[in-house]
Amino acid sequence: MMPFTVAQVASEREAITSAGGGGRYIAGGTTLIDLMREEVERPSSLVDINRLSLRHIRLERNALVIGALARMAEVAAHPEVRRVHPLIAEALEEGASPQLRNMASIGGNLMQRVRCPYFRMLDAACNKRSPGSGCAAIEGVNGGHAILGTSESCAATHPSDLAVALVALDATMRVRGPQGERRFPIIDLYRLPEDKPHLEHTLRPAELILDVHVPVQPFAVSGRYLKVRDRSSYEFALVSAAAVLDVRNGVVRAARVACGGVGTRPWRMPAVEAALIGQRPTRANFETAAAHATQGARALSGNGYKIALLPRTITRALEMAGEKV
Amino acid sequence: MSTSVFGQSIPRVDGPLKVSGGARYAFEFNQSGQLYAVIVNATIGIGRIVSIEATGVEQMPGVRAVISHLNAPKLTYSPHKGVIDPAVGERLRVFQDEQIRFFGQPVAVIVADTLDQAEHAATALRLRYDAQAPLTEIDDPRAQPIVAQQTAAANARVAADRERGSADQAFADTDVKVDAIFRMARENHSPMEPHATVASWEGDSLTVWSKSQYVLNERAELAAIFGIPPENVLVICPFVGGAFGTSLRTWSHVGIAALAARVVGRPVKLALTRKQMFLDTGHRPRTDQRIAIAATNQGKLTAIIHEATAETSRYEEFIEGITNQTEFLYSCPNVRTRYRLVPTDTSTPTYMRAPGECTGMHALECGLDELAAALDLDPIELRRRNEPTVDESNGRPFSSRSLLQCLETGAERFGWSQRNPRPGSMRDGRWQIGWGVAGSTRGAPQAPADASVRLLPDGRVEVASATSDMGPGTYTSMAQVAAATLGVPVERIKFELGRSDMPTAPSHGGSWTMASVGNAVRSACLAAQDAAVRRAVEDPASIFHGLTADVLHWKDGTLGRKNGEGPRLDQVALLRGGMPIDVRTTASRSTDIANRYSMYGYAAFFTEVAVDADLGIVRIRRMLGVYGIGKVVNPRLARSQCIGGMVGGIGMALMERTVLDQRDGRPVNAHMADYLVPVNLDVPTLETQFLDEQDDAVNPLGIKGIGELCIIGVAPAIANAVYHATGKRVRELPIRIENLLGA
Missing domain, CATH: 3.30.43 (Uridine Diphospho-n-acetylenolpyruvylglucosamine Reductase; domain 2)
Incomplete structure (x- = not known):
């Protein structure tokens, strides 16, 4: 060190x-x-920054507000979070291990770095760690890598489950820096790797995450998070899906779908959402909509299975959300 | 014996020490003036070191030495091969030349005042290499299988080729058959406790506190490396935090710690990082196997062909008995086995829990399940129809054999008769349910072992042997044997282990510690009683003075006349404050017994899995193991060991695999977040049952051993259950979501 x-x-x-x-x-x-x-x-x-007063969790007007220093475990256990946004609680509980959830903050969770093995090995080429050095994963072991949003420079997935849930829920982030405070959608926090994978986020120098604001909508109580992996706990997602459904009179009025384990950033699925609107919430309709998820997907040598697994995971997450409507 | 502590589920005698932090592991033996060493590993797959830029690093804060082949003393490396070392080839000699044989080979060691300083300096050290492309996979088209030298003879313990009857002809001539290839991943032991060594020299004498399952071999290896007499080396290891075989051999880091300590003239502590534990501390080799089995329409086996190929390194031939069980487990007139190695540019594999057996038995037990399906026959009934009366590989009778009893007892308890044999027929909501069964067998070995016993005048008893306790409970079970043999309360026994100056014990691996050391403890206790009798009849002050020894006998911890006349004296009364009684004896199995019987333990595993066929997820719902292992010294400890075996089997079946980057042989998932082992949520309630089995041939205590047997058969039971749930045969381990998509 x-x-x-x-x-x-x-x-x-x-x-x-x-x-x-x-x-x-x-x-x-x-x-x-x-x-x-x-x-x-x-x-x-x-x-x-642990002494700062940023550990709040509260309902404000039409938003759930979660302080950047709140710990994963306490957010997941919070009654208001569980009541208005069960998706967030579920995504948090599916992440990491109990020990890590006790320690890890919400701000840190959203800023965590990728799990690509080559990123973590100093002697391997990695454009993210060492710009211009190349990418060892693209021609190497890449079973865990992304199929969406990749570039010639990088194919690492963003590892946060929470970010997937927050992106699905149209959450925003409040930050403060030397030039003052600003607020923006969390999806805009994350950059695509393109040819500069070392630039991962859009925070400006010295900007501090204050809290996360998640709009409260009645139908969010249907939210479910499904994380598919070989081990039941303490494993990053092969594929994950956050799904929220608003069903009225037997017809889908609104849908929110975002996925993890497949994209170089948390991946919202607008085409899937659009295909659900006006449809009855049946498995067949979910499957038809989920098929849109792999538009533009590109597999590397080891992660082709994700192209098969992604729509299945979305379909199941939608079924789970549908059961709560 | 009904009141004997032998066979009782007493708690671990070292339990309070372990849960209170009082048990000291190798890393915790801090020495005064100690420095810290960190190994630098090669970052190429094969080639040579061109240069090392050490000057700047030597100037970094706290750095005391940067040792590499450029400045390391030439070490003696006398010939030495313990039973756990490959017999053919030569071990890695650290820092003796510029050659790189595998990715991660130690190329230098940094010694510094603090661990942080040493780690930082290790990261800063720059090496230049001349790298070539390594061969790292056994199915690489360039791979060249070889006959390992030790396997060339037909009567070898592990034979390259062995046949009875005409297996290929019989296979071709039979209608009902299966012929399948099984591909199994490399595994790393991944125990909780990392390898660690604290080394300290005093003149030409070396003391190491080092994680080891075999302190005597560690002593011999260190003596050989440095060219000093074994008596000059003391190896101490009272506790081991899990090992599974990775601490049987003395790997390069142990010699490096001792070398570093000698160079700097101070005690040195060296621990491997988790990542380093995937480089040069052994692994279960990656294997490919062909299993081909044929049977008559009535389910009588006519032919078994079992061919295995395994990886080894370029510099040593590591062999293990993958096909041995296939030769005797089922009655079959035509059996052919084949075993080949593929030398690759990786480090040498080693024994990992049930080495060879759990690899080979996976193929055999899955193959038998496939055959049962082809015959439309219950898999237990298929085994019943092929139960041998003798060991057909050598014609010997079984000392005891309980495979069918394990299967039948387990079937009854598991409710096997409720199983719908049609694959995919059982469901629970979205989950497809599958039930699977597999058998298990493992030899019941006993190695020569010594133990010492000291009877103290105050009634305490000290027992010692240079064995180890990596978790099964050696401290407790040996105390139970001693207490039962002497007829004294177990609280009076103090059993000690884990020092190379103790009486000789074999390696603590291979399921033979209880049979070997346990019988040595028993022999030593009996010898101590004999010695006490001799002293009593010779001592003029004793009430037994002048009697002949044969009129006296020990009973419930007291000595008295066989005819019941006169008083009986216990140890305290007998020794009357005098000198302790010290004995040391050896126990071993006679050649006659070894050659007369076929001696094995048996088990059967039943499991229920749930498969989410849409998502490819497999979850274990329940598991039962039934074991025929002779006498059980402590059912509580044995159950723990069996549960550990099942958890290991779940890992083997569904998660564990070390993935190498073929470009340089780098393990890419050398991390506990990425090398998956089961977590609590993956492990359901596990049930165990021990048959009441008496086997007088194996050894006086009737011990068969359990540590390997209890993992063999777990993975095939799971794989067979996955087939039953889905109708899909995944002939690859681990069985992952990727394999099952579309099932």
Whole structure:
């Protein structure tokens, strides 16, 4: 591990000033410390933000607001979260392990780095870790990699389950930086890799995530998160799907579908959603709609199975959501 | 014996130490003035080191030494091959030349004041290589299978080729048959405790606190590496946090720790990272197998052909008995087996729980299930129709044989008669339900072992042997044997293990610790009682003075006259504050017994799986194992071991695989988040049942051993259940979602 300094800060202003001097924010540390041990991340200074008052979870007007420092476990267990957005609770509970969920913050979860094995090996080529060095995965072992949003430079999937749920629910994020506060849809946090996979997100230097705002809509109680994997827990998704259905008079009026494990960022499925509108919520109709999910999908040598698994996962998630309507 | 502690489910005697943190593992033996070592591993698959830029690294804060082939002392590396080392080839010699034989080979070690400094320096060390393209997979078109030297003779323990009858002819002449290829992944042991060694020199004497299942071999290997007498090496390892075979051999990091300590003249601590545990600490080899079985319409086997190919390294021939069980488990006149190795540019495989057996038995037990389906016959009935009366591979009688009893007892308890044999016929909502069965067998070995017993005047008893306890409960079971033999409460027994200066014990692996060391403990306890009798009749102050030994006998911990006259004295009364009684004895199986019987343990596994056919997900719903293993010293501990075997079998069947990047042989999933082993949610309630079995031939205690038997057969039971649920045969392990999509 590289030598580094730690600054503990007591206010957002102090945090932003420290980060402006080159410090990296640290909360639960479940991703960053791991990567620092491997020297994949080499920050010379850390800004410990755990003392900031950003651990709130509350209903505000028409939104569920979750502070950036709330822990995964406490958000998942929160009665209001479970009542208005069961999808979020389920996505959180399907992520990581109990120990990690106790430590990991919501902001850190959304900012976690990819699980591509080559990204984590200093001696392997990785455009994300070392721009211009190449991508060892595209011609290498890539069974876990993305089939959507890939480029010649990178095919790593975004690993967050929570992000998939939040993208499905049209959540926004509030951040504060040296130039003040701004708010934007969470989907816009994530960049496609294109030819610059080392640029993963759209936060500006020293910007601090304050909280996440999730619009509350009555039909969100149908939300389900399905994570398909070989091990029952503590494994990243091969394919996952978040599904929310608004069914009235036996017809789908609105649908929200987003997927994980398949895209280089959390992947909203507008074509699937559109195909559901006006349809009866039957398995056959779900299958027909889910078939749109693989438009533009490109398999590498090892992940072709995801093209078969993706629509099946969406179909099942829609069936599960349909059971709660 | 009804009140004897032998056979009782007493709790682990070392349990409180383990749960309170009082049990000390190798890594925890900090030494005064200790430095930290971190290994640097090669980042190419094969080639040579061109240069090492060490100067800058040597100047980094806290760095005491950067040791590589450029500056390491030439080490003696005397010939030494323990029973756990491959007999053919030569072990890796660290830092002795510039050749790179596999990805991850240690190329340097950094010694620094702190672990962080050593890790950082290790990351900073730059090496240049001349790299070539390695061959890493046995099914690579360039792969060249060989006959391993040790397997060339027809009577070899593991034979390259062996045949009785005319298997190919009989196979061709029979109508009902299966012929299938099974492809199994490389596995790594992945125990909780990482390999770790603390090494300290005093002159020409070396002490290591090192994670080991075989402290005596570790002593011999270190002595050979450094060219010093074995008496100059002391290996200490009182506790092992799981091993499954990975700590049987003395891998390169142990020698590196000792070398580093010698170079810097200070004690050195070295632990492998999880990632490093996938590089050079052995693995279950990747295998391909062909199983071809034919039977008459009545379900009588006419031919079995079993051909196996396994990976080994270029520098050693690692062999294991993959096809041995096929030769005797079922009655069949025509059996042919074949075993080949493919040397690859990877590190040497090693024994991993049930080495060979659980690989070969997967193919055999799945093959038999396929044959039963082809015959439209219940798989248990098929086995019943092919039960042998003798071991047909050598004509010997079985010392005891309980395969059918295991199957029938298990079938009754599991409710096997309720199974609809048609695949895909049983459902629970979205889940397709499958029931599967498989048999298991494993030899009941006993190796020569020594134990010492000391009877103390205060009534305590100290027993020792240089064995190990990687989890099965050696501390507890040996205390039970000693207590039962001596007729004293188990609380009086202190059993010690894990030091190379203790009486000789065999490797703690291969399911023979209880049979080998247990019988040695028994012999030593009996010898101690004999010695006490001799002292009593010779001691003028003893009430037994002048009697002949044959009129006295021990009963329930007291010595007295056989005819019941006069008082009986216990250990305290007998020794009366005098000198302790010390004995040391050997126990071993006679050649006569070894050659007279076919000695095996047996088991049967039943499992229910649920398969989500849309998504390819397999979940285990329940599992039952029934075991015929002779006497069970402690059912609670044996059950734990059996449950561990089932969990390992679930991993083998559904999750575990080490994936190599074929371009350089790099393991890409060397991480516990990516090398999948079962978590709690993957493991349902597991049931175990031990048959009441008496086998007087195997050894005086009637022990057959269980550690390997209890994983063999688990994976095929699961694979057969997946077939029953889906109608799809996945002939690849692990069976993953990817394999089952479209089932």
